[in-house]
Amino acid sequence: MNIDSSIRMPDLISGGDGSDVTFRFGTLTDEYLDSVVRxxxxxxxxxxxRVSEHAMSFDWPIIGKFLITEGRRVVVEPAPEALEEDLLPFLTGPAMIALLHQRGYLVLHASCVLVNGIAAAFLGAKGFGKSTLAACLYARGHSLISDDIVPIYFADRTPWTLPGYPRIKLYADSVVAAGRDPNRLPFIHRLIEKHSFSCPNDSLFGAVELGALYILDKDDSTSIEALDRSRTFVELITNTHAGHHLVRLNAQERHFRQCQELVCAVPSFQISRPHDFTTIDDVCSRLEQHIFDQKRTKSLRQPIFSDI
Incomplete structure (x- = not known):
């Protein structure tokens, strides 16, 4: 997905000709927002x-107003005291989530990493370590596909995902667990205590076929076990971004259908492990071996890359 933006978005890779989405500055009065979103x-x-089927707006008093329409256009009116760099986490977060929903994607709250040639998505409750695991896998030489927002679409019943912004948002202790010094990493926002953990990868331009789902859970010991489809379906429903807005987006039926299709398309597993940074290397090693073993037995989807 190519973005034509007049708003500064550092670290994004230059795309090809044409654009799918535009990001622009503009004036967004309450009266105008009411007339568009209705x-x-x-x-x-x-x-x-404000949420409707084709338009969604956000108004953060200290950041600004954002209007997302038809899955193609984002207009931003910054608050008077906001800096341009303050806008980025909100553009690549809530605004992008709204835009992806409008474009018909299944938008998972997850991280996705290319591990041993398999695109694996990691889901779990807030604070369960999705981003930390992704950062540690990246530090071990694997490629980040996306963090926090994993958009899924289907072509001939095959699930595909798109590369996201090339960074992971981490608290200082997670940065240390991934082998970096938090004092050397910028904060993602001057009002947020998470650091920007850069994960550049110039080789991921287009869509990647999703190969597996891993649900994170806490336990006293580490294990990886197959997960049944009914439990996986519940996890997908639970871990969908902006799920509480799906009715207003007129996307609830599509969302259920996409979750059912994904459950049937890829294998899913549960990773149980202690919530302790001292075990993260062991978890990563076991995960790498698990994916290698599953790949060898052809239980996982081999990745296909597309320029879609």
């Missing part, structure tokens, strides 16, 4: 949200 305001902590 639904009541939803008051959430720190943000006013």
């Amino acid at each position: 639904t009541p305001i939803i008051e959430t902590p720190g943000c006013r949200v």
Whole structure:
């Protein structure tokens, strides 16, 4: 997906000709937002949200207003005190999630890494270590596909995902676990205590076929076990970004269908492990071996790359 942006977005790889989405500055009055979105305001902590099938807006008083329409256009009016770099986490986070939903993707709250040639998505509750695991796998030589937002679409019943912004958002202790010095990494935002863990990969331009799902869980010991489809379906429903807005987006039926299709398309597993950074290397080693073994027995989808 090519983005034509007049808003500075460092670290993005230059795309080809043409654009799928435009990011622009503009004026967004409340009256204009009401006329475009045409639904009541939803008051959430720190943000006013409007949601309809083809338009969604966010209003953060100290950041600015964002309007996302038809899966093709994002307009931003910064707050008077906001810096341009303050906008990036909100553009690549909530605004991108809304845009992907509008474009018909299944938008998972997950991380995705190319491990031993298999595109593996890692899902789990907030704080279960998805991003930390992705960073540690990257530090071991594997390629980050995306962190936090994993968009899925289907072509001939085959699930594909798209590369995301080439960085992982990490707290300082996770940065240390991944072998870097947090004092050398910038914060993702001056008001947020997460660091920007850069993961450049110039070789990932287009879509990648998804090969496996791994659900993270906590336990006293480390194990990897196959997960049944019913449990996987529940995890996909639970770990979908903006799931509480799907009815207003008129996307609930499509969402259920996509989750069912994904459950049937790729194998899923549960990774149980102690919530302890001292065990992360062992978890990574076991995961690498598990994917190698599953790949050898042809249980996982071999990746195909596309310029879609």
